[in-house]
Amino acid sequence: MTANITDLSAVRRPVAEAQGLPNAHYIDPGVFNEEKHAVLFSSWAGLGVTADVTEPGDAKPMTFLGMPLLMVRDKGGAVRVFQNICRHRGMILVEEARKIEGAIRCPYHSWCYGTDGRLVSTPHVGGPGQNTHESIDRNLLGLIEVRSHIWRDVVWINVDGNALPFEEENADLIARWAEFDKPLYHGGADSAFQLEVKCNWKLAVENYCESYHLPWVHPGLNSYSRLEDHYHIEKPDAFSGQGTLVYRQLKGTQGEVFEDFEGLSEKWNEAAEYITVYPNVLLGVHRDHAFAIILVPESEARTVEHIHLYYATPQTDDAMRAANTKQWKLVFEEDIFVVEGMQKGRHAPHFDGGRFSAVMDSPTHCFHAWVAGKIETHRSTAQAAQ
Known part of the structure; x- marks a missing residue:
């Protein structure tokens, strides 16, 4: 299957001048196949x-x-x-x-x-x-x-075998979350679920990276963790996402909460972070639980999200655990109409990839620039081999 050789020159410009990835990167089977090798097989992808x-x-x-x-x-x-x-x-x-x-x-x-x-x-x-x-x-x-x-309990694979060792490739993120380098306990059957979305896998990443959409897409979450309480997280060519300075713990009927991970600094009393580890793993950490979302691309227009919730202790209250799963499932389901709507929008022939807010969209642009860089490297290598 021959890929449509797309022009990516505008994608890697500074965020205030850049355009997003062209439409073909969301709807063209040939480009999807190119990205399979250039982006997903060449990196440490979540399985x-x-x-x-x-x-x-x-x-x-x-x-x-x-x-x-x-x-x-x-x-x-x-x-x-x-x-x-x-x-x-x-x-x-x-x-x-x-x-x-x-x-x-x-x-x-x-x-x-x-x-x-x-x-x-x-x-x-x-x-x-x-x-x-x-x-x-x-x-x-x-x-x-x-x-x-x-x-973090995720099984990462490098299909082509040429990526740097995982610890080297992700050294900065491992160091950033060193305080969470503790045992993780999967919540069990009621702490895992799947969401099938009719969109390209990258749109799920792009949406997760930014908090700009919170007031309109997640009004419940935004009612206490407001847009102004969030900050950007960016490491070019590695990861990007967002953090919040206001995290509200889930409480049981008697005011009980999940146990905290041991030894955390005061920063995490009310903070939480949500980071995409390129290419396809979305991670979240809080003082008392964590999650991993593995995006499995099924085609250029279909993705399955595999969500897993983790706790600091092997035993947690059944009702609270179920409530936490329900709460997160609702949040993640609220994003479906957005990513599916953007997927439909990529069939508009004169859409040029869109623009980024230099203030609000830089984590998303960081991801676009990484994808474009991986593809350009892949093309250069293939051309040199001819």
Whole structure:
């Protein structure tokens, strides 16, 4: 599929002069395919959370931009990501989430793999009753592993394998949130939900980065955490978002609250921050809970948001936890009409990508500039290889 070679020269200008990404970056399948390689496969992208595979042997099949993947917690307790295919004939290995009791067995010819990816059995490969053959070197035919890293319970993957180490790539954000480098406890089944939105994945990022829309889209939230209580967070080529100086804790019927993360400075008594880790993970931190939203692009015009809520302690009040999930679900649902409306708007042929408020939109422009930079680097590399 050939990409429409878009002109990105105006996107990386200073925010007061810049234009947004052209329409094709939201509606053109060819450009979507270009971004898959230039932006998503070349970066540390979010795939899932370790809470999806809590026990050794747990395996969950996933699809990321058409790629069949298998997230496994191996018998040693480590979470790993493999391509979900047999090395023999490319058959899908695991169709539904389940526990691997023995080995991962291919349903086609029964080749078997350990949860660490090793090829351990090749029945009849050399003929009836002959389970080995000199042409089949098991040491070279283990499952294809995808480079992965765990941070804040998110399973991050670098598909092309060329990104800097995760800790180096995201050193500034890790340092910024060092106070939250503590155990996170997933709230369980009632603390995870999905939202399917009819928009390009980037629009969900753009909307999350800024607080400009709060008075009109989130009037309930804005009633106490006002527009003027927010500040920008920007690290070019890495992350951007917003923070608030007014965070109101959820209270139970008797005035009880969730326990705080230990050792936080006074800054977090009323502050909270909401940051997009480029390309597709939206993170939020508060004194008493956190969340992760993983945006999984399904096409140029469809995205699934996977939302997970976390707490400072393994045990939390059921009613409060459910109320917190309901509260956040409402906030995130309020954004759907906006991102879907912008998606529809990208079909207007004379829209030039729009403008940015130099005062209110700089975190969003920061993201646009990063995407444009990744694409330009990808194009230059491809051209040099010709």
